[in-house]
Amino acid sequence: GKTAGGLPLDELVAPGGAGVQPLWLQGEIISDADGPVDLRISAPDGSAAWLGGTRLDLAALRAVPLVKGENTLTLRVPATRGAGQEVTVEVQKTKDSPQRVDVVGGP
16 A cells, blocks of 8 residues: 555456456454544545445445444445555544444455
8 A cells, every 4th residue: 555545456367367356355444433434435436335235325324323343334346457456444433432343455
């Protein structure tokens, strides 16, 4: 990833690959209590996201509920080599929440 937080997709697309290739990205969000967090995902058109087993509406993301412990965030992203695409995910606790969250890299 970049210092600013974006994950460049060109580096993940298979060398010599032509056309759109689906990429699966995964990470963990750890929460010390049940409660919502503000989640913002910026990804290429046609991307999909799931938190746990629940599909997220990328166009309407704001506060999403987390359970205490590990919460798996999965993204399916259509990527084209050389397109300069990237993905960013921002996780912030909601205003006035005592909840603490930590983002862990994926496998």
